[in-house]
Amino acid sequence: MSSVPTPLPRTGAHAVPHGLHEAVVRWFDDAARDLPWRHPDCSPWGVLVSEFMLQQTPVVRVLPVWRAWLQRWPRPADLAAESPGEAVRAWGRLGYPRRALRLHAAAVELVERHGGEVPADHDALLALPGVGAYTAAAVAVFAFGGRQTVVDTNIRRVHARAVSGRGLPSRSLTAAETRLAEELMPADDVLSVRWNQAVMELGALVCTARSPKCGQCPLEDRCAWVAAGRPEPEEAPRGQSWHGTDRQVRGAIMAVLRAGAEPVPARHLTGPVDLADAARLPPGALRALDALHDLAAPEEQRRRALEGLLRDGLAVAGAAGVSLPG
């Protein structure tokens, strides 16, 4: 209680400060959100789906889509039996629709190579489309209780501040960060699972990127960043450009394709506005088409964006027009 605060080790140290794991895990026992993919009865497939959806998309937006997805496709084989386009449509507005394509491809691989089950092995997970180092570790840990070091943006931020005394982690994951995360892992298997979950949750709820709630943090009295006077981040974050980009146009085209089941003539997507010509489209598609043309993107850019979508397999071109992949 009234002990002298113990500084956390800097990179290269090997000793984990006494009580660090207990402090964070105890906080988590009380503060953890009740998320459906954390329930004991959630299948590994449910966990895998959640991890795909949570790649760069906030929890609150994932929740309803995740529920509908698991209701409709409760097992990998159920999704694998569908067309990729249906996956993209069900993905809705979560963003980065290529993730839906990869999740579908992963389901196909699970059926073809893993008996329709999600493997517990980290390397087998890593081999799945759309699964990188983070997702492989997260599924191995959260679905199967494995002892793997999970490193996501939340965990990196907690480590950067509490241990390294920096305002924010660097833009890309460094070897030093990975090493530090491994050093901080509890030796005990069961505790290591809890630790991974707890640090991630701490980063998500308390040690947030902007205006962290240090008053609620179980590490406040031993945080290297607080001790250093909460210095500003060293490198200013690179903003994600959006307005006027191909990316914005791609998103608008995808919204048109998702809105209706029928192919959309390419001239509606890349050509000039012709409301009389487009009047036969479903109301939703027409609305999305209006939004696309409201961008006032050059025809050249719309064509380039569509080419990108075709190249990525998010759209296919047939005689009747452009549609989601069948």
Place this chain on the structure above:
DNA sequence: AATGCGTGGGA
């Protein structure tokens, strides 16, 4: 290694 890739909400 640096880029490109959606979307919406909060500061």
Place this chain on the structure above:
DNA sequence: TTCCCAAGCAT
């Protein structure tokens, strides 16, 4: 309003 950011991945 504008900017930032959210459980990354593939190239």
